Amino acid sequence: MNANTDFVALKTRQMGAWASGDYAVIGTTLQLVGEQLAEACDLRCDERVLDIAAGNGNATLAAARRGCQVTSTDYVSSLLERGAERARAERLNVQFQVADAEELPFGDGSFDAVLSTFGVMFAPDQIRAAAEMTRVCRPGGRIGLANWTPESLVGRIFKILGRYIPPPAGVQPPSQWGVVPHLQKLFGQKAAAIDATPRTFQFRYRSAAHFIEVFRNWYGPIHKAFAALDADRAKALEQDLADLLNELNRAGSASLVVPSEYLEIVVTRR
Numbered sequence: 001m002n003a004n005t006d007f008v009a010l011k012t013r014q015m016g017a018w019a020s021g022d023y024a025v026i027g028t029t030l031q032l033v034g035e036q037l038a039e040a041c042d043l044r045c046d047e048r049v050l051d052i053a054a055g056n057g058n059a060t061l062a063a064a065r066r067g068c069q070v071t072s073t074d075y076v077s078s079l080l081e082r083g084a085e086r087a088r089a090e091r092l093n094v095q096f097q098v099a100d101a102e103e104l105p106f107g108d109g110s111f112d113a114v115l116s117t118f119g120v121m122f123a124p125d126q127i128r129a130a131a132e133m134t135r136v137c138r139p140g141g142r143i144g145l146a147n148w149t150p151e152s153l154v155g156r157i158f159k160i161l162g163r164y165i166p167p168p169a170g171v172q173p174p175s176q177w178g179v180v181p182h183l184q185k186l187f188g189q190k191a192a193a194i195d196a197t198p199r200t201f202q203f204r205y206r207s208a209a210h211f212i213e214v215f216r217n218w219y220g221p222i223h224k225a226f227a228a229l230d231a232d233r234a235k236a237l238e239q240d241l242a243d244l245l246n247e248l249n250r251a252g253s254a255s256l257v258v259p260s261e262y263l264e265i266v267v268t269r270r
């Protein structure tokens with residue numbers, strides 16, 4: 001990490017990216033991940049649970065379905081509104097609050113469990129985000145994470161995007177949150193144990209073209225990348241993404257099913 005990195009400016013750009021499109025269109029397809037993470041953390045009824053960078057609330061809903069007292073946070077208010085719609089539909093009592101993963105407005109040890117599915121991994125200041133998660137989790141509590149690995153479909157997509165829109169200098173790739181030695185550095189002496197389980201999520205679309213259409217319209221980082229490129233570069237990006245998707249497709253020509261590895265992590269707070 002570069003000490004001269006302007007995290008405020010970077011975060012402002014990030015917020016703009018995630019607020020563009022509508023992440024909930026993609027996010028709802030990932031609900032299974034939140035359910036599995038809730039089980040991995042062995043959530044108990046009435047436990048206090050914080051979901052960080054919650055997006056449209058997959059881990060939030062999973063925890064609330066298990067009777068937990070859930071606070072759902074994100075720095076994009078429109079995403080929290082999507083989560084609130086889902087909670088109301090299921091008559092789940094959830095508190096929603098705009099909050100930055102790197103500056104959580106909660107006291108030390110306020111929660112029994114702190115969760116994030118494909119969310120906190122995108123915080124630009126990784127050390128600070130991990131410290132904040134640790135701070136608000138009580139001793140003996142659990143920090144549960146689902147993070148894409150560098151070689152996952154999503155990790156490889158971001159590598160492709162980086163060839164067209166160079167990533168900010170001095171910031172580590174989000175996919176480092178899917179690498180165990182990096183997690184050990186982030187949580188360090190505050191972790192009594194770090195249990196990491198490789199899992200696979202299956203992306204299911206009609207074709208590579210369908211996947212690209214959905215992500216180009218609704219997934220903030222890809223939406224912004226295409227918008228920033230001229231027609232020729234946008235066409236080249238589209239071809240690179242299609243090549244990757246077709247390479248990994250296990251469904252043949254009739255459909256698109258692409259596995260994407262992620263790491264399911266449970267950190268026990270010392």
